[in-house]
Amino acid sequence: MVQSVDRALTIIKIVSSRKEGIGVTELANKLGLNKSSIFRLLETLAAHGFIEQNKENKKYKLGYQFLELSTKLLESIDIRQEAIPYLRQLEEISNEVIHLVIYSQKEAVYIEKLEGSETLRMHSQVGRRAPIHCTSAGKVILAQLSVTEVKEIVQQRGLPRHTEKTLTTEKELLENLSMIRTQGYGIEREENEPGITCIAAPIFNHLGEVAGAISISGTSLRMNDEKIASIKDTLIEVGKKVSERLGYRG
Structure with a gap:
């Protein structure tokens, strides 16, 4: 390593841990250097x-250059690119269809789909809007919004019935969203397509806002309680890892 660069980065780490700032003398003592060397690095x-x-x-603190750089980094993050390795991991352990959904302008949109190794026909396509009230990914997103915002979306888009099991009243939906919010994941059993069961976990951005969701979909015969129990913890963990890649520190 380049010693001077290493020392400068060490100083940055120390300064970042001290909200009230830190002085030259304390930095010199921590690093075992003379004050003139520390002062030159700080300057x-x-x-x-x-x-x-x-x-x-006279104490030193982090400068706003970090804020500018972090903003540029966050703007350059591609959620699909960050999520793909984790989506493949889920595909491998479940052998089922994996969806990556983003939340944009009050809509849930499919931006990635891995087909898995099991035979399954689904209506979902990359680029299409996911029914937000009757898919596991959509409901997981709704569960992270305020009740007021959920009601606005319901008022604008309604709760059209897709199957006999679709939740078509605001009361039913809000109760289901409350449960999803508590348990950290959502399950949809044949609410969108007959014979299809899905489980989803949320993704959050650097602001702590819901950015989207990751879901696993399969036939209701395969996606039984036993299989859901075996994959849900991994799914939740993947949601957390992708969120961290987006800057989330919740």
């Missing part, structure tokens, strides 16, 4: 906007 970091000095107490 260099300050020149690039990574460190700032409080003129009143």
